[in-house]
Amino acid sequence: MTLAAGIGYALLALGPSLSLFISVISKKPFLILTVLSSTLLWLMSLIVLAGVWRAFLPLKSNTWWPFAILILTSVSFQEGLRILFWKVYKRLEDMLDAFADRLAKPRLFLTDKMLIALAGGLGHGVAHAVFFCLSLLTPAFGPATFFVDKCSQLPFFLVSAIIALAFVTIHTFSMVIAFSGYAEGNKVDQYFVPAVHLVAGMVVKALSFTYLRSLSVCFMS
């Protein structure tokens, strides 16, 4: 029973990206490579952040400002990485266009560019879901589940899966928005993306602050 529940949580978090992957990405090998490399980039950003924050962990859970600083630094680092990703992509686009000319094929269409952006975003989103949600879900496959006192209706895993789903969506599509913003020089789009990222992180933390205020463990088999 809990195995089914664990698979259900995993699919809840990753199902939409899975179907996106199968229906759109997997037909074009280049997009798969893009997904992989963007996932790797996200992983490396996480490792760097973890290396920086390792000394200050674990944080005391009754004050709010260390969490705010952590989220602020992490989000700004990752948004900086997005700009780097855009620069690399720009160079890649030129190479692809030159290559297409050589092959006497059409250059990249607008839809192609958006597909590449989507693949990059999907990589970020999947990495997020895997590291923040799936790694938490490992105990969910075992013979128990986990509730928090404050909200005894909803298992903790379900909450984290739903939040992960929201973040996957944000990551996936903010890359498309950001790329089109960079391409057209649209300032609103460019600032919209980091703002959404930051606000989402802060809001989730603020809400979970009350939710997790009294962590207590109750196992059900």
Place this chain on the structure above:
Amino acid sequence: MESILDSIGVEIIGVMSPVSICMLLVVLIVYSLSSSNPISTASAPSIRTAANLVYLESPSDSTSQKFEGALLNSLVFVILIAVVTFFLVLLYYYNFTGFLKNYMRFSTFFVLGTMGGSIFLSMIQHFSIPVDSITCFILMFNFTIVGVMSLFSSGVPIFVRQGYMVALGIFVAAWFTNLPEWTTWALLVALALYDLVAVLAPGGPLKILVELAQSRDEELPALVYEARPSVAQNGIVQGRSLDLLVGGVSDSRSVEMQTMSSNNVDRNESQIHANSGYTVIQDTNFGNMEGVQRRDEQARSLSVGFMDERRSSSCSSSEYSTVVGHDTEIVVDEERSPLVDAQETRNGREQMRDGLENSEVSSRGIKLGLGDFVFYSVLVGRAAMYDLMTVYACYLAIISGLGCTLILLSVWRKALPALPISIALGVIFYFLTRLLMEPYIVGTATNLMMF
């Protein structure tokens, strides 16, 4: 008109997807089998095998003891492998190919039968599948026999052969994950180093083997996964699209042990698509045979003009030549007439020796040794015993290492060891993830702090 995104990277994905499948299945096997009886596996006496001849690891030993023991184990194992490889190369050098072939058949049979059998048995026990022993035996026997036949005879669909290759990798890797932890890590690093030496250093056994096989125009006497561009099943002409990530257009892409196969004198599989109006010469020619070379020049002049200036000096093989299908009379299809093929190559060998210096040796598809499959999967399987996070990090690291190797391959155009970069990245990422990232992630994620 289809965009360029459809054609770029087909080959890289062609190598990466079997590796990914292999790793995924090994991880699943490790998960399902190790979680079944955590108590008994912990207390089970570790088996003594070739990989831990010297030192038997026990959890109570001190760290330095484990470290030394693991080093010794891996050293002994690598020496053992080196001796066996030299012996096989020696046999190949003196043309004992019959013995080698039978030896390979036997070992495949043995691996599929015993290791596969034991894995199937434990699966049956774990999931309590109701199968009687006679049926199980017959199924196993058939599975094994088909496996041996598909790996060593032509005429079996390439898909089956690739499937059995992956299955072999899975079995061996799942077996290797039984080794104790420290020994596994030491072994992986030692094998990566050995691979580096054996393929690249002058006098390295694998280098000798590859060169011998190339000079004889024979298949490499080893188990090698061949990622052929799957012959367009659904009517799409799939040109060999080398991606530009892999830099210049090289044809002799070979990872680890690789040679050209003896029978690919320009077999043009896209003949099948003659009715699609044009064929794509898939450039499988030995660029070094006079005739082929000339024809290639012709093909190039016919081609639509995408010769890269950077590489125009280097090669006689043009990758993307879309030509009208009249060149294809000379084409010999491997699947249909291997004998004629071998004959032709033998004739061509004279010229080939002359031209060896300045021409490209081309083989079709990327080939990946079975050992690479196995040890990638061992790393991931070992990571799976810790956490899902490390599995994912190691998977990404290995795949990106493989990508780097493929890029290097297209730059250097000779057989390259596939283990070192991937294993190095995999080990680094494993320990980074385990030591740095895990506390961070667990700390943030259990606080529902996400970004």
